[in-house]
Amino acid sequence: MSLNPADTGFVDHLRAQLPDDVLRPPEPRYLEEPRGRYHGQAGAIGLPRCTEDVATLVRAAHAAHVPVVPYGGGTGLVGGQIMGGDGPAPLVISLERMTGLRGVYPQENVLCVEAGMILADVQKAAEDSDRLFPLSLAAEGTARIGGTLATNAGGVNVLRYGNARDLCLGLEAVLPTGEIWHGLSRLRKDNTGYDLRNLLVGAEGTLGIITAAALKLSPIPAKQGTAILTVASPAAAIDLLAIARGQLGETISAFELIHRQGLEFLRETLSDLRLPFADLPEWCVLIDLGLSEGRSPEEALSRLFETALEAGLSQDGVIAQSEAQRQALWSVREHIPEGNRLIGSVSSHDISIPISRIPDFILEGGKRLAVLGDMRINCFGHLGDGNLHYNVFPANGRDRSAYEHLRDDIKRTVHDLTHEFDGSVSAEHGVGRLKVADLGHYGDPVKLAVMRVIKQALDPHGIMNPGAVVPVAN
Template sequence: MGLNSVDSDFEELLRGALPDDTVRTSEPRHLEEPRGRYHGRETLVVLPRSAEEVATAVRLCGKARVGIVPYAGGTGLVGGQISPEGPLPVILSLERMAAIRSIYPEENVLICEAGAVLADVQSAAEEAGRLFPLSLASEGSARIGGNLATNAGGTAVLRYGNARDLCLGLEAVLPDGQIWHGLKRLRKDNTGYDLRNLLIGSEGSLGIITAAALKLSSRPMASGTAVFVVPSPEAALSLLALARSQLGELVSGFELINGQGLEFLAETLPEVRQPFADRPQWSVLIEVGLVAGVSPQTALEQLFEAAAANGLALDGVIAQSAQQSDAFWNVREHIPEANKRVGAIISSDVSVPLGALPDFIAQGNEVIEQIGAFRINCFGHVGDGNLHYNIFPLPGRKASEHVNQRPELQRAVHDLAHRLGGSVSAEHGVGRLKVDDLERYGDPAKLSAMRAIKAALDPMGIMNPGAVLKT
């Protein structure tokens, strides 16, 4: 028995069970996603103010067999927040549940609601003298519930881990309408199955996260940023190993930047100041967060000297101020926007073992050349093996002219990542965009277990139908 569409009777039921102004007609922002590949349909949006109101809506949807699409900041890049087809669902937006409930600086814990904007969580931690290290280009609009639901990564994974590693406990509404009160501040809790880690990364397909206990860190006593020109991706990987041998786990960011991305940036956003007049083919952005008594400039100078002596760095600039550091990061953070303005044919979010990164880049170029002539911007979080491998048309042509080649190009990139022991979704999730990819590349035993878990927790299939797993 399948799902039912939202209708006037169900709308009346929802409005009668929830406070005034909780149920509305969807707005255009609820029906679009950043890449414009999926378009939703006008439906009802539920805007609860508490976990109890979320539970009420979920129970009613379950009884009526109406699907629920959770909506956080709307910044997801794989279509997980959009339902373009099938029975018309309810959209459940957490934007009103945005409170920072409490902070425990001595425990390095912050408890907030799922609708809290990531930047606001970072600011609250900073006001308490602590650091919440999850950092994304979309942090000004992305919300914590979505970050956890997709197990977001970002630029600081090398040192601090993904969103999963930054969460101690959850409050969530399960598909049967029960509220799981799991907001524990514990580092150790071995009482059975780990429901927290099951919900994190499930993209709303197993329940709706309503609040989280987040792990904070001490703020580095001093931080430093540098951009080093490297001769190749192989050299970048060796430079990372050298940096970690000299500085241990104090390296918090290590980003690989491709010259093609810098060319796009100069073309579309010339106001973004770049560190080198002659744009290098390969460079790395390095950030270190150090303990008291250690000079970031000295540490980075010593790193550059050792790297240059070993042929791993050809040139370098070390930030002399916080403003210059921000300018370096501004370059990295605007590369995705420049890509968007140029217009990619495909944008891939893959990961491979660190040692396979140079092979992936070299073989990827060869594979794509066999399909046709394109421009490639390969960049990303080389410190954790996550690359964004984006393919663009040649100058004077548009991405729309290559729509028929998109499946072949995407398949070639994903086949290569899989062949090298990698993943076709490193940090963006599966959503609706990569459901077929999960079926193609996923381990059969894992897929079987995932389907069993989905059937056990959500037997009616109301939670984000069409996302993650094929129905």
């Protein structure tokens, strides 16, 4: 079905139904994304203050067949928040004004917030009630909780606490017709039919706009500890992960794999950042623990290192002895994306691989890319859940412009290999518009057909974030 632009007539019609400050002309900040790959357009920007405002905006768009692009913090890396210039100018709806705290229930370990609240503020609201909201991302200072739920964001604590989907109990949302779904449930058990919450989480705004969420909290660990240990190889890292799980169980919050190349990039671009090793290891892992009162994370990590040393899995390591040292170790991991950005990648990939197959994947990936040319690979990420950031860079001393003709071949090589290894070409960043063709190419045909049926049933006019997530049928 054809769509119409959010033109002057449409906007004027809407103004009569809304407070004066809800609609604004387009601004550049809503039409850009962090990597600069997509440049969007808009007929107007909607800045609702409440769920009813959102419903009014979407209801009008549904009636007029005007496309709607939901906008959270704008931190997405796959173009889901940007609609390009090859279609009618959309109505962009930003929830940045909807930052209210709907309720805190410490005894239930539940926090209810509006979708525009910044993730760091959600964490602070939980902390103020002596609770932990464990979703943690590099962009948590600007990402908004509605967007993190819409993309089912992951981050560093997935190993213990799960993705955004696992941290959501209920939702309030405006559906594509403008109807409000009042599903802001705090229940842990509710078997009353189809799970609309999990349908909207991860849908990237293609099935509706999340306006509020009931979030699952956890106790704040009484003791936290961090260590970075060298490992000989990714296989050794996986063996160490198994030992760590045996000794420490569910107290492991994060288990991050770091390659020498990432540390070399940090040394080259961020020379003031203190690295934990003078002689950079080929591989290392960052381990984070959260323990109950009466247990020492330093002792637990020392015991783990001794076991790893005896097993020949690790030869060196640093165990934080204070919170300052702990933060310094985490700073190394958190700055790796910045080091990558300063070097400038040719092609970056957010993938997941079955954990036991990661060593073979890394080995085979290096071989296949070497056939294409001389490149540097920085492979790092969340080993505990199989999510790798597999990024390809120019050879030392060469500019990435010399590799532009290889970008598509590199991406295809990495994604083909990921598919061969039963992995996913979209681990934690979502599909957006960047990976729609990949989903169509690698996705299961039956799943894609069902996705299209669901999209058509809930959004018959196709107004919600058109061009994102759902591949067009061949």
